[in-house]
Amino acid sequence: MGLQVDKARNGPWRTAEVARASGYSVQQVRDLERLGVIPPAVRSGNGYRSYTSVHVHALRAYRGIAAAVGPVEARLMLAELRTETIAEAAAAVGAMHVRLARERDEALRAQQALRAIRDEKNAPEPEREGDAMTITELAAALDVRPSTLRFWEQEGLVMPERVTSLRARRYGLPAIRAARIVAALRGTGYGIPAVRDLMGSLNRLDGPGETQRILRGRLDQIALRTVALLRAGTDLAAVVMAAQEASTPGDHPG
The missing domain is CATH 1.10.1660.10 (Multidrug-efflux Transporter Regulator; Chain: A; Domain 2)
Known part of the structure; x- marks a missing residue:
């Protein structure tokens, strides 16, 4: 010592x-x-x-x-x-404490989104109009820039719906859930190719398990960082x- x-x-x-x-x-x-x-x-x-x-x-x-x-x-x-x-x-x-708390909240929301995607396969949930977000609203919710969401779209990670007349992006529940998971995976340090593979695996029977393991690890990591700060x-x-x-x-x- x-x-x-x-x-x-x-x-x-x-x-x-x-x-x-x-x-x-x-x-x-x-x-x-x-x-x-x-x-x-x-x-x-x-x-x-x-x-x-x-x-x-x-x-x-x-x-x-x-x-x-x-x-x-x-x-x-x-x-x-x-x-x-x-x-x-x-x-x-x-x-710093607020930042860590926000990261934890986002990881928890990503877990909820993952569960919702899994449950959606068994019992599709009807989407309500108020559930959708604009690109500005979703970027603010995830604490990223709108340009980040556009980049994720280009990479095939989060695909929005579009309002044809104005070409404005509109994100429904499936896209919002995907965006929360992508944000959490990127926060954990996963590169775009790895995130793309993980997001693609969500449609497989055993796919969500690996993503769930990563999100649990993300929460454990945030807890350790919080203890270090304390x-x-x-x-x-x-x-x-x-x-x-x-x-x-x-x-x-x-």
Whole structure:
């Protein structure tokens, strides 16, 4: 196990100590410092780096945020937090939680769509006029651009109905369900050819089983990312508070 972060000990920490406490290698600590994930270390006269417990908290927070939303976004966030207010930092963390919750909701809707497609084979459901969506409405519901839906159409993944007079796209229930499944599969990292194969398999007797397995995996992945973000919370709070204290002028005697 790594070293515990001793709140009473703000510094100095040697590079090797920071590495053990954060779970990174010495070289990774230096690389993450260079990338701005942690503040620059103080250099002594002989050139050795000197860190504080804040650096350890920043590295641990980075690990959790990177697991939740990816390393590039995590690097940007850790660098920005050092100049933001507590309210701005809290809003940024809240936005990440909202993003993960939305991804989870979309994966659940994709599961519901898959069940509906399976049930439709046995008992076709009549479509009501209010069930249809325009391309703008469906894009907003899936949090994608309308151009993405047009691309999926070109690739044969989601085929809308068309209003002949205006050539406007209209998506009925079958297309909406397909679009939800495609969005979830793409979010899981599947390329267009793989998604096309999976969508084509839905009409086979055993086809939905593989897609259902993928969607369950997607939900498990989102749960792990959410837990990683929660674990990063305490360390992230320490980083934000340290930044606030550093930016707040101290009391000076008159």
